[in-house]
Every structure is written in C-alpha cells, then in structure tokens.
Amino acid sequence: MGLAIAPKLFPVDSNEATPEPALTDGFHLVIDALKLNGINTIYGVPGIPITDLGRKMQACGMRVISFRHEQNAGNAAAIAGFINKAPGVCLTVSAPGFLNGLTALANATTNCFPMILISGSSEREIVDLQQGDYEEMDQLAIAKPLCKAAFRVLHACDIGIAVARAYRAAVSGRPGGVYLDLPAKLFSQTMDALEGQKSLVKVIDAAPAQIPAPAAIQRALDVLKTAQRPLIVLGKGAAYAQADEAVRALVERSGIPYVPMSMAKGLLPDTHPQSAGAARSLVLKDADVVLLVGARLNWLLSHGKGKTWGAPGSKKFIQIDIEPKEMDSNVEIVAPVVGDIGSCVEALLAGMGHDWPAAPAAWIATVNAKKQENASKMAAKLAKIKSPMDFHGALGVLKTVIANRPDAMLVNEGANTLDLARGIIDMYQPRKRLDVGTWGIMGIGMGFAVAAAVETGKPVLAIEGDSAFGFSGMEVETICRYNLPVCIVVFNNNGIYRGTDTDPTGKDLAPTVFVQGARYDKMMEAFGGVGVNATTPDELLRAVNEAMDSGKPTLINAVIDPAAGTESGNIGSLNPQSVIGKK
Ligand code: ADP
Ligand code: TPW
Ligand code: MG
Numbered sequence: 001m002g003l004a005i006a007p008k009l010f011p012v013d014s015n016e017a018t019p020e021p022a023l024t025d026g027f028h029l030v031i032d033a034l035k036l037n038g039i040n041t042i043y044g045v046p047g048i049p050i051t052d053l054g055r056k057m058q059a060c061g062m063r064v065i066s067f068r069h070e071q072n073a074g075n076a077a078a079i080a081g082f083i084n085k086a087p088g089v090c091l092t093v094s095a096p097g098f099l100n101g102l103t104a105l106a107n108a109t110t111n112c113f114p115m116i117l118i119s120g121s122s123e124r125e126i127v128d129l130q131q132g133d134y135e136e137m138d139q140l141a142i143a144k145p146l147c148k149a150a151f152r153v154l155h156a157c158d159i160g161i162a163v164a165r166a167y168r169a170a171v172s173g174r175p176g177g178v179y180l181d182l183p184a185k186l187f188s189q190t191m192d193a194l195e196g197q198k199s200l201v202k203v204i205d206a207a208p209a210q211i212p213a214p215a216a217i218q219r220a221l222d223v224l225k226t227a228q229r230p231l232i233v234l235g236k237g238a239a240y241a242q243a244d245e246a247v248r249a250l251v252e253r254s255g256i257p258y259v260p261m262s263m264a265k266g267l268l269p270d271t272h273p274q275s276a277g278a279a280r281s282l283v284l285k286d287a288d289v290v291l292l293v294g295a296r297l298n299w300l301l302s303h304g305k306g307k308t309w310g311a312p313g314s315k316k317f318i319q320i321d322i323e324p325k326e327m328d329s330n331v332e333i334v335a336p337v338v339g340d341i342g343s344c345v346e347a348l349l350a351g352m353g354h355d356w357p358a359a360p361a362a363w364i365a366t367v368n369a370k371k372q373e374n375a376s377k378m379a380a381k382l383a384k385i386k387s388p389m390d391f392h393g394a395l396g397v398l399k400t401v402i403a404n405r406p407d408a409m410l411v412n413e414g415a416n417t418l419d420l421a422r423g424i425i426d427m428y429q430p431r432k433r434l435d436v437g438t439w440g441i442m443g444i445g446m447g448f449a450v451a452a453a454v455e456t457g458k459p460v461l462a463i464e465g466d467s468a469f470g471f472s473g474m475e476v477e478t479i480c481r482y483n484l485p486v487c488i489v490v491f492n493n494n495g496i497y498r499g500t501d502t503d504p505t506g507k508d509l510a511p512t513v514f515v516q517g518a519r520y521d522k523m524m525e526a527f528g529g530v531g532v533n534a535t536t537p538d539e540l541l542r543a544v545n546e547a548m549d550s551g552k553p554t555l556i557n558a559v560i561d562p563a564a565g566t567e568s569g570n571i572g573s574l575n576p577q578s579v580i581g582k583k
Contacts, residue, residue: 024196026156026187027053030118031060033163034089036202041065041080041454043073043447044091045100048134049120049184054091065454065482067447068474070097074104074117075447075472078177079434080455081114082263085207085242087170087178088451092119094184095135098143104447105177106146111437112237114170117143118180120187124154140181148176156189157199164201171207174323175240210322212339217347220291220318220335227289227316229363230256231276233301236263236437237294237321243342244430247293250345253352255359257283257367261295262435266427269406277423278378279370285310286366292319294341297330298438299574304331320344382424385537390564391416394491395424397541398463402426405459405548409434409452413445414465415569417491421463440571443471445488450475453484459548462488466514467496473523476555480527485551487544490520491560497569499562524555532556 024032030053034042041063046054058064067073070092080088092101098119108115121140122133130136143150149169153162162180170178191199224230232254238247248268251258257276260267268275276283284301285308297304297317309315318335319327327336337344382396398421402408406428412421412435427433434448446469449462469490479486493499494514501510521531530552534540540558547554568575 022193023190024156024193025190026159026182027056028060029156029159029191029196029200030163030182030187031057031062032197033160033200035060035062036200037163037167038086039089039167042089042091043067043076043080043451045070045073045093045097047093047097049187050091050093050118050182053120053187063454065450065478067450067478069472070100071103071443072447072450072472072475072478074101074115075107075444076451076454077117078104078108078111078113078115079444079448080451081108081170081175082111082236082240082434083431083452083455085114085171085240087114087116087167089116089118092117093135094119094121094139095137097135098137098139102143102146103441103443105143105179107437107439107441107444108177109147110439112175112240113177114175115177116166116170116180117147117177118182121152121181121183123185124183140179143179143181146177147179148174150179150181152181152183153186154183156186156191156196159186160200164203167203168206173207173210174321174326175207207340209343210339212320212337212344212347214347216335216337216339217344217351220337220348221351223289223316223318223335224254224291225357227256227287228360229286229288230254230291230359231283231287231289232256232258232291232293233261233295234258234264234267234293235261235295238341239264239267239294239431241294241341242430243340243345246342246345246349249349250293253349253354253356255364256291257359257364259283261300262422263431263433263437264295265422265433267430269428270426271428276367276371278374279367281308282370283367284308288314289316289318292317292321293345294321296321296326296438300438378424386561387536388559388561389535389537389540390561391420391491392424393537394489394540394558394560395421395463397537398461398489398544399425401461401541401544401548402428406432407458408432408548409449409456409458409460411435411445411448411452411460411462412464413442413468414463414491415467415497416493416565417463417465417468419569419571425463442468445469446472446475446479449486449488450478450482450484453479453486454482458485459551460484460486461544461548462486464488464490465496466490466492466494466518466520469520473520476524476529476553477527479553480524480529484553485548486553487547488524488555489540489544489558490555492518492520492557493560493565494518494562497567498565519557521555521557524553527553529553529555533559535559 077088077090
C-alpha cells in the first residue's frame with residue numbers, strides 16, 4: 001500500500017549530520033487508515049475543521065462526494081453500507097454539521113446498515129469547560145445513545161486503532177452506525193511516518209461467521225416439518241447478508257411460499273412461482289409455521305400478532321437473526337436460530353438433506369389461487385388510462401421499465417407513492433430496491449440515489465412523492481455536478497397524501513397541500529440536467545426510457561390527480577384522528 005506520508009514539515013538545516021525522519025500527521029493517518037481498510041469513497045460536506053481532510057483525501061485518490069446537506073451525505077453512506085456489506089463513511093463539520101448527519105446515523109442503526117459518521121469537533125478543553133468555542137458541542141455524548149458505538153481520538157498515534165474499532169463495530173454482529181469524533185487539533189499533530197504506518201490496523205475478518213448451534217438447527221427443522229401451512233418471510237437482513245444462493249436453495253428445496261419485506265424484494269425475483277407477495281394478507285393470516293429470515297417482528301409485521309396474523313396462538317415462529325436479543329421481542333419464538341444468515345441457512349439446508357417433504361399441496365393451491373385472483377384485479381387497475389394520471393397508471397409503466405432493466409437501482413419514498421410502488425413494481429435482483437426502511441423516514445431519496453449510482457455504476461430510478469422529494473431535493477445539483485445516471489420521477493399530486501385538503505378558516509392552504517401545478521422538472525434544468533413534464537403514462541414511459549438510456553440526470557414531473565391518494569398511504573390505521581367536529 002502506498003502511504004500518504006506528508007512532505008517534511010520542518011526546514012532542514014543543511015549542516016545537519018543526520019536528516020530528520022519523515023513525518024506524517026493526523027490528516028494523513030486518517031486517510032491511510034481508511035484506505036488500508038478498503039474505504040475509498042467518502043460522502044460529506046466540507047468546513048472547519050475537515051476542509052483540508054477532504055482535499056487531501058481527494059489528492060490521495062479517494063472519491064469525495066460533496067453534498068449540499070449532511071443528512072443526505074449520511075444517508076448515502078448508510079445505503080452504501082447496505083449495498084456493499086461494508087461501512088459507508090460520512091464526513092461532517094462540528095456541531096450543526098454533526099447534528100445534520102446524526103439523523104442518518106440513527107437511521108442507519110435502526111435499519112442495521114453499517115456506517116461510520118466521522119465528525120470534526122472543537123477543542124476538548126473548551127468544550128468540557130463550556131467556554132463557548134466555535135461550534136462547541138459535546139458530540140460524543142450526544143451521538144452515543146443513537147448509534148452502536150462511539151469513539152473519540154485525541155492522539156494521532158491512536159487513529160489506526162480508532163478506525164479499526166469503528167469499522168469492526170459497524171459491521172460485526174448486527175450491523176449499525178458508529179460515530180468517530182476527531183477534534184480539530186488531531187489533524188495537525190505530527191509523528192514519525194514509520195511509527196505512524198506501524199500504528200495502522202487492517203481489520204482481519206471484520207464480520208466473523210457466526211455459526212448456529214446444531215441443536216438450534218434441529219429444533220427449527222423439527223418445527224418446520226410439522227407445518228401444514230408454512231411460510232418464509234425474507235427481510236432486508238437476508239438481502240444484506242449476501243447469501244443469495246443459499247437463501248434461494250432454502251426456498252426452492254423446501255417448496256415453501258415466501259413473502260419478501262420491502263428491501264428484500266428481488267432477493268428472489270418477484271415473479272418466482274413461490275413468491276406469495278400477491279397473497280400477502282392471506283399467507284400471514286393463515287400460515288401455521290413462519291420462518292423469519294433477517295426480518296424483525298416490528299410494526300412492519302404487525303408485531304407478529306393481531307388480526308394480520310389470524311387467530312391468537314395459531315402460529316409458531318422460527319427466527320434466524322444474528323442478534324440474540326431479537327428473539328421473543330414481540331411474541332414467543334419457538335425455534336430461535338442465532339447466527340449469520342449464510343451460516344444458518346447452509347446449516348438448515350444440510351439438515352434438510354435432499355428428501356425433504358414437499359410443502360403441503362392444499363396450502364400451495366390456496367396460495368396460488370389467491371395470487372391469481374389478486375394479480376388479475378391489479379392488472380385491470382394498471383391498464384386503466386386516466387387523465388390526470390392516477391398512481392396505478394403511472395406505476396404501471398414504471399413496472400415495465402424495471403422489468404426491462406432488471407439491473408437498475410430503484411429508490412422509493414413517499415406515502416402512496418411508496419406503498420403502491422412497492423406492491424406494483426416487481427424486482428428481479430437482490431439489493432436493488434432501496435427505500436424508507438424501518439422508520440418510514442422521508443428524505444432518504446437523493447442521498448440513496450447518489451450512493452446507488454456511485455457505488456454500483458448502474459442507472460438509478462428514484463420514484464418520489466412530491467413531499468418526500470422536497471426533503472432532499474437540493475441534491476439534484478449534486479446529481480448534476482457528478483453527472484450521475486439518476487432519473488427522478490416526482491409523483492406530483494400536489495401534497496402530502498393528496499392535494500385536495502382545505503384550511504377550514506380559509507386563511508392558508510391546508511398543512512398537507514403545496515403550491516398548485518408546481519414544476520419540479522425546472523429544478524433539474526436549473527443545474528443543466530434534463531427536465532420533463534409528463535401528464536400521461538405514455539409521456540412518462542418515453543421520458544424514463546430516454547433518461548435510462550442516456551444516463552443523463554433527469555427529473556420528470558409526473559402530474560398525478562391530487563385526489564388520487566389516501567391519508568397515510570396503507571398505514572392509515574396508525575394515524576390517530578380526532579373524531580370531534582367530524583361531520
Ligand atoms: P425488514 O425491515 O426487511 O423486515 P429488519 O430490518 O426488520 O428487516 O430486520 C433485519 C434483521 O436482520 C435484523 O434483526 C438484523 O439483526 C438481521 N441481520 C442483519 N444482518 C444479518 C446477518 N448477516 N445475519 C443474520 N441476521 C442479520
Ligand atoms: C422525516 C411524515 C410520511 S409520508 C410523508 C410525510 C411527510 C409524505 C407523503 O407525501 P408524498 O407522497 O411524499 O407526496 P404521496 O404520494 O402520498 O402524496 N418527516 C419525516 N419522515 C416522515 N415519515 C414524515 C415526516 C410523512
Ligand atoms: Mg404527494
């Protein structure tokens with residue numbers, strides 16, 4: 001590895017007998033430590049005290065993607081972590097920049113994405129005495145409860161160890177966000193270059209395999225064998241694990257119907273005969289044994305109980321997860337299988353052998369009948385051409401775009417725009433669908449789109465509600481600046497959920513409503529990208545195909561009927577609403 005040893009920092013006296021040793025400094029040690037661990041791309045926003053770090057990173061051959069707001073840079077780093085199964089890194093300035101990045105760090109932790117947030121910080125002595133430094137904040141203390149681990153480095157000789165610890169903490173066990181605090185003074189500290197080099201640590205086996213106990217595997221197989229109506233739920237942990245062939249073999253050898261969680265779509269193609277995505281309600285309600293693979297029984301799965309899951313006590317859950325504390329988090333797990341998904345699934349396959357009984361035919365027939373019934377209802381909705389477009393008409397054409405370009409990356413946020421796209425657009429390859437995840441957070445769109453393009457080099461289709469887009473919309477400049485192959489489709493229904501609410505007093509617009517007839521496409525044009533206003537499915541299809549073929553940054557303002565959406569999309573049941581004053 002070529003080390004970025006700093007040029008000699010002190011003038012040399014020509015009479016000196018022995019030349020001074022070459023020196024390195026904090027800037028270069030951070031760069032060398034990251035590069036040594038394979039981190040070559042940084043997402044961030046420059047400023048005191050990390051401006052020069054960014055410059056030097058670039059000079060040392062790293063890719064430094066500079067954003068307009070740290071939250072978007074942080075989201076980019078987080079999703080790079082998901083895509084690569086290695087930490088994505090975000091670099092921010094102190095206090096406000098740090099706080100802007102912190103939402104992304106917390107979101108990464110919540111979603112189990114490996115990420116490292118590196119923030120510059122003010123002088124410890126002043127911060128600790130609260131004497132009012134420039135951008136003073138005790139960042140380490142604030143980050144701690146929101147991430148998996150948090151470290152601060154005070155001495156240049158500790159940078160190597162700190163980066164190694166941050167890396168390992170982010171990816172080992174259940175992945176998550178790690179905070180690394182680098183006070184301004186650290187960067188200019190010097191040390192002997194060779195000593196510096198020796199202080200660096202290349203992390204060996206950062207995410208060690210975690211082999212499940214044989215008894216846990218046997219218990220799981222015993223339960224699975226008794227099932228009359230088995231179901232497999234694939235979560236984004238299964239996608240993250242990159243054990244794609246093993247997961248496919250488990251599904252196919254068992255013959256069990258499966259449903260993918262949102263970001264697990266494409267792990268097996270959604271068109272797979274065993275996909276029960278189109279019969280989701282039925283299989284969750286009626287299954288008797290459910291095998292969870294990298295999916296938590298959180299709100300997205302109705303906590304494993306309630307009417308979604310049918311009669312109380314009608315289910316047995318088997319769960320594969322790397323985090324032992326996840327077991328029994330909401331309901332009893334009769335067969336916990338703790339380990340990494342690759343090792344667990346391989347062990348299950350070995351235990352199943354090759355004469356595992358076929359899944360009960362009556363159950364498969366019931367599931368298939370429901371799938372067909374729902375699929376034909378959906379096809380009729382997608383084919384209806386309306387003007388202005390409704391969600392189904394617009395999403396029907398985007399479904400064909402992904403079918404024809406299965407290797408494209410898909411980013412998706414919004415309420416109706418999210419829920420309906422998730423159901424309608426089939427995915428064909430693993431880790432292609434990136435969305436709002438566990439928190440249902442708005443604002444991931446442009447950060448995810450930038451990282452998807454940067455990390456994979458594939459075309460990106462970002463399907464965005466008009467509200468959702470607004471959270472990170474300024475990054476269209478970033479997309480243009482780096483000339484990324486990103487096509488953004490803004491589903492412009494003039495508001496949050498719908499554009500038809502009114503202010504009962506008549507003073508303002510309703511809180512859910514935006515400027516009517518807004519032209520988001522003009523935003524892209526402002527920075528040299530392509531903007532298109534699409535009012536019909538045909539126009540939309542043409543514009544998207546053109547964008548995906550050309551790779552030019554494009555924003556299509558898709559005009560959607562403001563009355564088409566429903567409040568909160570498909571999670572309206574979580575939305576408390578006052579009954580007082582309702583007519
Ligand atoms: P979804 O939202 O798709 O249902 P979740 O984020 O709720 O998925 O669950 C992902 C789960 O996967 C987490 O509980 C996490 O601990 C687990 N996980 C992540 N990586 C691995 C891995 N390599 N092996 C096993 N489990 C993993
Ligand atoms: C960080 C609350 C959930 S969905 C949504 C908001 C503001 C926007 C829905 O409107 P959009 O989609 O995008 O136009 P559509 O198709 O239904 O019209 N702040 C954060 N996260 C969340 N989830 C919210 C607010 C919310
Ligand atoms: Mg909207």
